[in-house]
Amino acid sequence: MRTIGEARKALDLLMERAVSRQTRRGTLAEKQLVQAMVADSWIQLEQFRLLVLRTAWKIDRLQDYKAVRKDIAAVKAAMPKVLHDIVSRAIQVHGSRGVSDEMPFVEQLVASYVMGIADGPTEVHQVALAKELLAAVxxxxxxxxxxxxxxxxxxxxxxxxxxxxxxxxxxxxxxxxxxx
Ligand SMILES: Cc1cc2nc3c(=O)[nH]c(=O)nc-3n(C[C@H](O)[C@H](O)[C@H](O)COP(=O)(O)OP(=O)(O)OC[C@H]3O[C@@H](n4cnc5c(N)ncnc54)[C@H](O)[C@@H]3O)c2cc1C
The missing domain is CATH 1.20.5 (Single alpha-helices involved in coiled-coils or other helix-helix interfaces)
Structure with a gap:
């Protein structure tokens, strides 16, 4: 849930920059490749948000860790990439300021890597999810x-x-x- 908040912050800043920055031919928001970054970020974030929401709902409803283990593993495996991808796009549309310490993105980018390690490596969550899915086939x-x-x-x-x-x-x- 904290990752959703971080990613949402990066997306808000990305969009603010897109509508604010004037180039010789209009704003960044008018460039289709920037529009694609906005769309991809929003889709990725909403997909992840729904996965988190459904997992939280299952935890509340089932009160059984084993029954939601694969959902939790899926959230943990997806989390670093969602944050990494959205923050990377936010850096890109902010140009040089994006990679400077005047903006929060570099810390967020490092945080996306921490997310892939701190609560167990991403690979371990992928394996836990895949094993459970395959066991049912x-x-x-x-x-x-x-x-x-x-x-x-x-x-x-x-x-x-x-x-x-x-x-x-x-x-x-x-x-x-x-x-x-
Ligand atoms: C900020 C932060 C907070 C942390 N908080 C906690 C905490 O509260 N409680 C706690 O117990 N630990 C915590 N940790 C430790 C964390 O769980 C470990 O760092 C993590 O499990 C990776 O172990 P390692 O650092 O020994 O690296 P290694 O075990 O050497 O792993 C290095 C890399 O090898 C790969 N790898 C490792 N195992 C596998 C595998 N089975 N399959 C495929 N690839 C694999 C992954 O890419 C992994 O990143 C924290 C770590 C950080 C950075």
């Missing part, structure tokens, strides 16, 4: 993946043939449901 039956089209077509053909054989074997009925 069954291997495909047979040689091919379950969405393999030729195999699926063959299964459908066999099912259709079986249904056709069953229909042919059943007594024929007319529209009124009486045997012909």
């Amino acid at each position: 069954k291997p495909a039956e047979g040689l091919f993946p379950s969405a393999h089209r030729p195999a699926a077509r063959e299964r459908a053909r066999r099912a259709l043939a079986a249904a056709g054989a069953a229909t042919a074997a059943a007594p024929h009925t007319n529209d009124a449901g009486r045997s012909a």
Whole structure:
């Protein structure tokens, strides 16, 4: 939640700079590549915010750490990148001032790396999440993946043939449901 606050602060400053800084042809906010930075940052932050919110909701509702372990691992794995990416864009649109100690971004950028280490390395959270996800998945039956089209077509053909054989074997009925 603290990371959301830090990232939101960086995004607010990014947008303020974009609408304030005049170049020879309009503001930075009028440049499409800067607009893309704003859009990507907002999307990344909102996705992360919803993941945090859902995880907090599950913690409250389930009161069972094991049941939310993978959600917590996902939050911890996502967190450093969200902060890193948004702060990096904020630095970029602030130009030289962005990398100076007149702005808070360098500390925020270092904080994004700290987030990937301090509460356990990101890799450990990724592994915890992936292990739990994979443990719930069954291997495909047979040689091919379950969405393999030729195999699926063959299964459908066999099912259709079986249904056709069953229909042919059943007594024929007319529209009124009486045997012909
Ligand atoms: C600001 C700060 C606050 C901290 N607060 C606490 C605290 O409150 N409580 C606490 O117990 N610890 C705390 N720590 C310690 C923190 O948990 C460790 O720094 C962290 O687990 C990494 O361990 P390490 O520094 O020994 O590095 P190493 O174990 O040497 O890891 C170095 C790097 O190797 C990689 N790595 C390590 N393990 C794996 C793995 N299993 N799979 C893949 N890659 C791996 C990662 O990239 C990792 O960053 C804090 C650290 C910092 C920087």
